[in-house]
Amino acid sequence: MGIDLGTANTRVCVRGQGVVLDEPTVVAVKKGTDEVLLGGAAIGATAKEMLGRTPLSIDVIRPLKDGVIADFDMTEALLTYFIRRVHHRRHWISPRIIVNVPTGVTAVEKRAVFNAAERAGARKVYLVDEPRAAGLGAGLPIHEARATMIVDIGGGTTDIAILSLADVVISSSIRVAGDAMDDAVSQYIRRNYNILVGVNSAEEIKIRLGSASPRAEAEIPSEGVIEVKGRDLLAGVPRAVTITAAEVREALAEPVRKITDLIHETLEKTGPELSGDLLERGMTLCGGGVLLRGLDQLIHEQTGLPVRVADDPMGTVVRGTAVFLDHLDEFKSILESAEDDL
Ligand SMILES: Nc1ncnc2c1ncn2[C@@H]1O[C@H](COP(=O)(O)OP(=O)(O)OP(=O)(O)O)[C@@H](O)[C@H]1O
Ligand SMILES: [Mg+2]
Structure with a gap:
């Protein structure tokens, strides 16, 4: 397996x-122990639901x-x-x-x-x-003596690799991906509204309203706003505010820039023959982070290379x-x- x-x-x-x-x-355990709740059933989706909502006796890890x-x-x-x-x-x-x-x-x-x-x-x-x-999962000809470029933007890391002859020629990685985007959203809301939102809420805001460029933002359905609920840090009570898609895009700008910078740096390290291949064949994006609206387009515009998103990118x-x-x-x-x- x-x-x-x-x-x-x-x-x-x-x-x-x-x-x-x-x-x-995600795993839910009895606090202070390694004892998984519900005989193991509290692993995965069940445990993720619990994040930020647990009584004192439970830890969600x-x-x-x-x-x-x-x-x-x-x-x-x-x-x-x-x-x-x-x-x-x-x-x-x-x-x-x-x-x-x-x-x-x-x-x-x-x-x-x-x-x-x-x-x-x-x-x-x-x-x-x-x-x-990922190369195999995206159906790419990684065996050939030509460059294949994969950018995997996951939850924890963005991994970039250029493959040739079924091996990695150049790779780079940063610990900035989907989780860092969620953090950026929480921090933005905290800084601007003094409201603390949970990790699952921050992720939901990113998925529903997030974008990598103004053009992508304009394509967001509905009015492009969302009501965010969390704890008011000053008053200490629950409070709701309205956040716009433009604000979420602003919040995401920094992690997005770090990712596009890394793509640039990796391309700069690539030798001329491989660069020539990439000009023709471009790169394939995978990982859940590429689902951020407009990210593929932004990478295409900034590199001038053809960019393709793998089918079902989280499963690549x-x-x-x-x-x-x-x-x-x-x-x-x-x-x-x-x-x-x-
Ligand atoms: N529609 C979406 N828009 C933006 N981000 C999304 C969307 N759907 C999922 N994500 C994000 O994708 C990330 C998960 O991607 P993935 O499952 O590829 O990561 P992972 O493989 O677990 O992490 P890693 O490879 O970094 O260890 C999460 O941060 C999630 O919020
Ligand atoms: Mg992954």
Whole structure:
């Protein structure tokens, strides 16, 4: 099986069955313990619903931060639960697992992923970098001796890679993606209205009203405003204010700029032959962050390169891993290099 262990969402695929699970990377536990609530059922969507709404006896944890493991035990609990669920508990066999990791992580961070998957019951663990999986998932010819560029804007990180001959030639990564956009929205509301909004609300505001450019903002349906509810920091009581799409765009400008700057820097590092390929073939965007209105268009305008958004961009990496699992013979070398890495 394959697992795209993302900061925001975890997706699992099984050889021959495609993608079988897609849940938020969130775990609810009894406060101060590692005891998962509801016998494990409080992992994923159920736990995400609880974020910011829990009584004192419950902690809701997002065990990954910025693309890497922040809470090892909770990551292990989450993986154990998902692996068992996929295997229907009854036929408990210890599977071989491919886990996708971003390119920018350290050896120690990779080790943590490896260990967590092993402790969660894997017989053998392979770590495969996300750009290669994303390239396969987007149906790109990553085997060719020509440049393929992938930009994955997820929850925790933006990962950019240029691939050739099925390997990464250049990569760069920053810990700015969907979560940083949510933070930017909360901070904006806090600064301008003295209101504290929860993480799920900030995300909802971003999704409903967010945009990367004035042109994209103009395409937002309805009147382009939303009523935001939160806690007034001065009065200490609940209060609602109205936020406009223009304000949300302003709030998002900084994380968006950091992402487009990184794309620029990566292109500047690219050698002339590969640059020539990119001029023709452009780049493919994936990850949930690319769903921000107008982001693809903005990247196109700023780079002058053709830009394509992968189908169902949040599932690109796991779909690629599913392709990988179905053609393991063909990709043996990738698995071997995954083993050598550790
Ligand atoms: N319509 C939308 N507009 C803007 N952002 C969106 C939209 N839908 C989802 N997102 C954002 O996409 C992000 C999740 O994307 P994704 O599932 O690709 O991340 P991930 O793989 O879990 O994270 P990472 O790869 O960084 O570890 C979240 O921040 C979410 O708010
Ligand atoms: Mg991801």
